[in-house]
Amino acid sequence: MGFEYKYARPALAVDCVVFGLDDEDLKILLIQRDIPPYEGQWALPGGFVRVDETLEEASLRELEEETGLQNVFLEQLYTFGELERDPRERVVTVAYYALVKMGDHRVKAATDARNAAWFSLDDATNLVFDHDKLVEAAYLRLRGKVRYQPLGFELLPTKFTLRQLQHLYETILDRSLDKRNFRKKILSMDVLIELDEVEKDVAHRAARLYRFDKQKYKRLVKQGFNFEI
Amino acid sequence: MGFEYKYARPALAVDCVVFGLDDEDLKILLIQRDIPPYEGQWALPGGFVRVDETLEEASLRELEEETGLQNVFLEQLYTFGELERDPRERVVTVAYYALVKMGDHRVKAATDARNAAWFSLDDATNLVFDHDKLVEAAYLRLRGKVRYQPLGFELLPTKFTLRQLQHLYETILDRSLDKRNFRKKILSMDVLIELDEVEKDVAHRAARLYRFDKQKYKRLVKQGFNFEI
DNA sequence: CCAAAAGTGTTTCACGTACACCCATGC
DNA sequence: GCATGGGTGTACGTGAAACACTTTTGG
Numbered sequence: 001m002g003f004e005y006k007y008a009r010p011a012l013a014v015d016c017v018v019f020g021l022d023d024e025d026l027k028i029l030l031i032q033r034d035i036p037p038y039e040g041q042w043a044l045p046g047g048f049v050r051v052d053e054t055l056e057e058a059s060l061r062e063l064e065e066e067t068g069l070q071n072v073f074l075e076q077l078y079t080f081g082e083l084e085r086d087p088r089e090r091v092v093t094v095a096y097y098a099l100v101k102m103g104d105h106r107v108k109a110a111t112d113a114r115n116a117a118w119f120s121l122d123d124a125t126n127l128v129f130d131h132d133k134l135v136e137a138a139y140l141r142l143r144g145k146v147r148y149q150p151l152g153f154e155l156l157p158t159k160f161t162l163r164q165l166q167h168l169y170e171t172i173l174d175r176s177l178d179k180r181n182f183r184k185k186i187l188s189m190d191v192l193i194e195l196d197e198v199e200k201d202v203a204h205r206a207a208r209l210y211r212f213d214k215q216k217y218k219r220l221v222k223q224g225f226n227f228e229i
Numbered sequence: 230m231g232f233e234y235k236y237a238r239p240a241l242a243v244d245c246v247v248f249g250l251d252d253e254d255l256k257i258l259l260i261q262r263d264i265p266p267y268e269g270q271w272a273l274p275g276g277f278v279r280v281d282e283t284l285e286e287a288s289l290r291e292l293e294e295e296t297g298l299q300n301v302f303l304e305q306l307y308t309f310g311e312l313e314r315d316p317r318e319r320v321v322t323v324a325y326y327a328l329v330k331m332g333d334h335r336v337k338a339a340t341d342a343r344n345a346a347w348f349s350l351d352d353a354t355n356l357v358f359d360h361d362k363l364v365e366a367a368y369l370r371l372r373g374k375v376r377y378q379p380l381g382f383e384l385l386p387t388k389f390t391l392r393q394l395q396h397l398y399e400t401i402l403d404r405s406l407d408k409r410n411f412r413k414k415i416l417s418m419d420v421l422i423e424l425d426e427v428e429k430d431v432a433h434r435a436a437r438l439y440r441f442d443k444q445k446y447k448r449l450v451k452q453g454f455n456f457e458i
Numbered sequence: 459c460c461a462a463a464a465g466t467g468t469t470t471c472a473c474g475t476a477c478a479c480c481c482a483t484g485c
Numbered sequence: 486g487c488a489t490g491g492g493t494g495t496a497c498g499t500g501a502a503a504c505a506c507t508t509t510t511g512g
Binding site: 002006012049051079 | 231232233234235236237238241278280282284285305307308310312323
Binding site: 162202 | 488489490493494
């Protein structure tokens, strides 16, 4: 029984830092572990890589198993290989970060997880293993990359207002932006489609809705265009 | 004898894309394999990660064992986990890229390598495994990052002329730059130390030598400075 | 004295930034 | 009619880009 190798091998895992955005701030998705070690404590969703699946497949599988999430934007972040990351044995983990439209998804705990819930980034602290470090690295990457790649749209509903988009950048970059300049800039890029629709159920003038034009963006990039906020 | 685990584990390796720069162009360091599979063919230096060393330690160890290189700039690139990367079995590899001052180092083949040699980037093709892909990814990363991080200095001698520095950017970015604007920009950043020395053995007016001031650069970064070419 | 590269300033234009008011809507 | 956020234009300054000639040195 079991698998035998000539030399000792580190175990290989994946972990996901899942970002979501609501009216208040940037959130990340944590699970409460239902198995040792650190049973009952909060951690990033993740688990061991099977020998017959790719790293990305493993991440998506673990995400669905532990939190119910599907169809998320996923990108590799960094591989953490310190010797004492895991108290059980040597475990190398490939970290991914994911961006989800929070409104579209309801999270639910499942396999190996007692509970799954969104935490404000500031409260997502004292996690098990070296997961605080992974969260920090993921946030740094997001903050750095969101300015020159159209990642932000993955966090918003398909139809959004310019206010929502500006608020997203203000939240992630942690500074305020000038409304007129922001609108001028984003509209001049010509990657938003202005819809014949306005937001609903607001106690004031309703704002126009927009969609991100992914096709057009790709075409522009091929012509040398650089997205930048 | 051997090590037994409950579940099958992928093997874990590291591979290094080592860049160097000479008068002509950008080079990468390859080894000619001296062991199966693909014995005799050209590949990136690399090998399996031991259970008691970190990923970075493994990269540095393999680099020294196979090419004799020491004291190089090293940074993690990406982790490749496709199922059929290696004909023997499932191998996940953590790729690193390295930058070396070619003049300072003499490469020599050693453990597991029949030969080690520098190749022009254009000639470093038809490598074994998925190494062509790793080289492509490393070059993309270098080209992207060299513009807003002072990576370039890792490829030059400690003392260099502005012409050499400009040539470095022209080579990596693959476009020509205006001499006056380049000098204005790099000097205005105030991260170069002008030395009381000029280059030697040139058949024309000798250019002034400079050093990169790493300490000052770090101080400036803390104050919000952004390096950018 | 000739070849080769070093070194040096100015003008123009685009873009980022700062800044304030009227308008539409729901209650 | 009032509170709330939607939507809009201009002036200024900084920095990127274009561009050519003189100086120094070695052979």
